[in-house]
Amino acid sequence: MTDILPSSPAASVVNAPRRYRFATEVVTVDNSDDPHNAASVPIYQTATFKQKGATASGEYDYSRSGNPTRTHVENHLAKIMGAERALVVTSGMGALDVITRLVRSGEEIIAGDDLYGGTNRLLSFLAKSQNVKTHHIDTTQSDSILPFLSDKTRLVLLESPTNPLIKITDIPTISKYVHERCPNALVVVDNTMMSPYLQRPLELGADISYHSGTKYLSGHHDLMAGVIGAKDASVGEELYYVINATGCGLGPFDSWLLLRGVKTLAVRMDKQQASCIRIADYLEALGFKVHFPGLLSHPQYELHKSMSSGPGAVLSFETGDTGISERIVEGTKLWSISVSFGCVNSLISMPCRMSHASIPAHIRAERSLPEDLIRLCVGIEDVEDLLEDLEQALNIAGALPTPTK
Ligand SMILES: Cc1ncc(COP(=O)(O)O)c(C=O)c1O
Numbered sequence: 001m002t003d004i005l006p007s008s009p010a011a012s013v014v015n016a017p018r019r020y021r022f023a024t025e026v027v028t029v030d031n032s033d034d035p036h037n038a039a040s041v042p043i044y045q046t047a048t049f050k051q052k053g054a055t056a057s058g059e060y061d062y063s064r065s066g067n068p069t070r071t072h073v074e075n076h077l078a079k080i081m082g083a084e085r086a087l088v089v090t091s092g093m094g095a096l097d098v099i100t101r102l103v104r105s106g107e108e109i110i111a112g113d114d115l116y117g118g119t120n121r122l123l124s125f126l127a128k129s130q131n132v133k134t135h136h137i138d139t140t141q142s143d144s145i146l147p148f149l150s151d152k153t154r155l156v157l158l159e160s161p162t163n164p165l166i167k168i169t170d171i172p173t174i175s176k177y178v179h180e181r182c183p184n185a186l187v188v189v190d191n192t193m194m195s196p197y198l199q200r201p202l203e204l205g206a207d208i209s210y211h212s213g214t215k216y217l218s219g220h221h222d223l224m225a226g227v228i229g230a231k232d233a234s235v236g237e238e239l240y241y242v243i244n245a246t247g248c249g250l251g252p253f254d255s256w257l258l259l260r261g262v263k264t265l266a267v268r269m270d271k272q273q274a275s276c277i278r279i280a281d282y283l284e285a286l287g288f289k290v291h292f293p294g295l296l297s298h299p300q301y302e303l304h305k306s307m308s309s310g311p312g313a314v315l316s317f318e319t320g321d322t323g324i325s326e327r328i329v330e331g332t333k334l335w336s337i338s339v340s341f342g343c344v345n346s347l348i349s350m351p352c353r354m355s356h357a358s359i360p361a362h363i364r365a366e367r368s369l370p371e372d373l374i375r376l377c378v379g380i381e382d383v384e385d386l387l388e389d390l391e392q393a394l395n396i397a398g399a400l401p402t403p404t405k
């Protein structure tokens with residue numbers, strides 16, 4: 001499936017091997033092709049490019065097909081994701097839309113039963129509009145996929161940790177099952193929660209890894225972006241074809257913002273994760289049921305540790321009462337009540353009312369998604385302020401244990 005112009009920048013995209021440790025590579029952007037030795041990659045804010053002649057275009061002809069700023073961020077992301085090819089589009093959902101366009105009517109998808117609400121919505125839409133059925137399985141039990149693998153399977157879509165219950169999926173085992181039984185199927189991992197700093201699914205057996213670049217990769221909640229990394233160059237080429245055909249490639253300014261934001265990924269994540277570990281310990285000590293893979297009590301603590309270098313900075317916890325949860329969320333002053341995560345600012349939300357409200361209530365119940373669940377996305381503020389603010393909100397909500405003399 002290729003009708004890429006001979007001059008397309010796609011042809012020149014190569015995966016530069018990583019030479020240094022991640023924190024060094026992420027801040028080291030190759031701009032050696034700049035004619036003026038600019039220290040920062042310039043924003044090529046142009047829709048079209050002049051040609052030398054009617055039949056002689058340069059490397060770029062039109063920004064939907066390719067733009068130098070986008071190429072730089074794509075090459076940089078390919079390097080840090082360990083991908084043969086990376087592509088950037090206008091949102092995380094746009095990334096999943098591009099990937100699902102590899103599925104033909106009558107083929108099937110297998111996905112988790114705890115997953116981002118928007119992903120669930122897109123899969124439901126595909127079932128209705130394209131006759132593409134999705135089987136939802138419990139991905140914490142790798143064997144649960146076996147009865148659904150068939151010659152119709154085209155995509156296996158995994159999250160680990162899942163949003164919002166922070167369940168862990170054994171990416172290597174599931175990838176092995178899929179590749180052994182379904183040579184035509186691709187294992188796709190939504191790695192948004194972890195970022196490539198903490199987990200690289202392509203090194204764990206997946207064929208495609210994608211991200212909402214709106215989250216940790218950009219880190220400041222000032223842009224929407226989606227990032228796709230393909231292990232195989234030919235899959236990358238097919239995805240590029242879809243992006244050029246449908247016109248969802250990321251614009252020059254947003255590409256630049258993404259490139260600027262990603263440079264601080266490692267330092268942001270180190271700080272956010274360290275604070276999240278403190279907060280998880282605090283909530284667990286108070287007796288809440290806390291979902292966080294950095295806690296020894298997490299049922300898949302060891303599995304997560306074997307696939308990643310850290311637990312991340314998102315946790316969820318149950319209070320046992322929806323009213324109490326609402327009062328906690330509304331009682332915080334420093335934590336913003338917002339959907340999304342991965343920003344330098346801390347956010348608090350109730351997934352069933354907010355990010356996962358698009359999943360019908362009866363399906364949320366079938367999938368045991370607790371209505372009282374609170375999700376915390378920890379930013380880079382001073383953790384003492386975050387803890388103090390949380391404590392006063394728990395106090396207002398009557399959720400703190402009564403002190404005993
Ligand atoms: C895990 C996960 N994947 C994908 C998305 C979609 O990303 P975007 O909002 O950038 O479209 C989100 C949130 O929106 C998410 O939480």
Ligand SMILES: N[C@@H](CCSC[C@H](N)C(=O)O)C(=O)O
Binds near residue numbers: 354358
């Ligand atoms: N209204 C939006 C909700 C976006 S949720 C964003 C993010 N993925 C999260 O988990 O908080 C929608 O319906 O898509």
